[in-house]
Amino acid sequence: MSEKYHNNFLKEVEEMVEEGEWVKMCMQCGVCAGSCPLGPHWAHPPQEIFMMIRAGKREEVLRSDSMWMCTSCYNCVVRCPRKLPITHIMHGLANYAHRLGLSPKNQPTQQFATLFWNNLAQTGRVNELKLSLGIYFKDGFAQGVKNAMAMQSVGLGMVKAKRLNPMELFGGHGVKDKTGFHAMLKKAKEIEDRRKNFA
């Protein structure tokens, strides 16, 4: 499926990545890279990613952790002289790399996004208690206990202020029609897979 595009990564991005058709509009001015608050921490700033896509560097781009560094501040989007939706392209690329299984392992943003989605997809509501415990314990039991102890006072404070319900640990709240919700997600995935040629 990706083989047929192998020699034309730009075309692949345009077809498969959300907002990917904008990539060719980049004029390499560099305002996005210079405006990014996390810029110094990226391996490749957005303008470089766009140029790499045009240069056909498929592996380097999709295996890169750069687009996972985007915090959606939208500074680049408001400043881009060509009005490229850079933030959305970054998310689109990250999602595409993830679907292909090429995204870097143990990338914190990706781990959080996966946890968040799996959490939400179960009941149709985010279970904040399970989500935060999931993050605390993502690096093993010992580290999880340490993390939980460090956040103990915040957690208890939230319980007192009725912002956190300990009973959420057992099942938790959800949407009324869970069966319908799951069917909806399944259908949406089917449609997207068909449109984007995923198996």
Next chain:
Amino acid sequence: MTDVIATNQTILVVGGGISGMTAALEAAECGKNVVLVEKNPALGGRVSQLYRYFPKLCHPTCGLEINLRRLKQNPRIRVLTMAEVTAITGGEGDYSATVKLAPRYVNENCTACGECSKAVDAEVLDAFNYNLGKTKAAYLPHKMAYPQRYVLDPSIIGTADADKAKAACKYGAIDLDMKEETVQFKAGAVIWATGWKPYDAAKIQPYGYGRFSNVITSVEFERLADIHGPTKGKILRPSDGKEAKNIAFIQCAGSRDENHLRHCSRICCMASLKQTNYVREAYGDAGKSTIYYIDIRAIDRFEDFYQKVLKDPTVSFIKSKVAKVTQDEKSGDVILHGVNTEGYHRYATPHDLVVLAVGMEPSVTGANLPAEIVSDSSGFIEADPANHAFFGAGCASNPLDVNRAVQSATASALRAIQVVNRVARVEG
């Protein structure tokens, strides 16, 4: 009351800059009657505010002098200064224009001796120098001003200063009772040569124009380099008057940007390349110019000029649109932040002064016109049949350099001549 004799065979030229003057002269030298309307107290427009032209680096006074000489010799051109067209009605071959004349408070007896200026105490911002300095409230717009007549700023009318000016004038040239007038006259064709205005650099928020004193625009830099400018031709930075030897030029300040001006203003690359010569002229090898650019657009034959500047060791080029400018409060230095596209290296480079190569915004709007004027997405007047005998010239029609503006003006004069010739055939 000002009288303007005009008929349906008269050509109205709006704007007395290089394009308007050229269009008026070309038409008049073909035997047509022309009324030339200029908003400012003197002709010359933005060209008169330049220090040098590219690519030959000669002074605009030279070209202006030739045009003014042609103008003075030609009885077919009626010049109205401090005049603004407020409305145009009618259609091709039969327009009627309404023009508002602001009072100058100085009549044609003026010999430009300058005694009124000496007598007056009040000072006003010097518009000719883009408000970088001040001028006396009784002033000659600039050295080459045509008409060569002083102007009283309306702010002193009714004060003791106005009386002082009147008392100082030996020629009875000061008339404090002048009132705003409105005149109406006919025209067969209209040439709209209202030129351009520098894009409001304060709108480009990350560059700090208006917040940081050492961030200036390219048009202001022209005035700094000019001997008649606020610094008498010395390139000194505004914050502390220190010699600005290390100067950064930021290209596309407003141009090629969907958030500002969507067009390429065409002249700014050449303007900055030209201005590196001012730095070199002022400081020799001690001067340093850095041009931050997306890509250099030195159109057609100007490539030679670009190649020459490329060889200049005092000029360096950084391929990057600057993301942010900050100013160090203590030293007054301005720091440019961004990422260099050639290698994607992050930089934070200090300079003495930053010059924003601001884009050209058409100054077309303002008057009440008979119909919607067809213009492009940036507001430049199109050569469209729907505009009838209403022709854009110079920078009202396109972002143009002086040379191309003159060509455009000549072309518009020819179109206007065709219209009034048709009118003449009908009227016999």
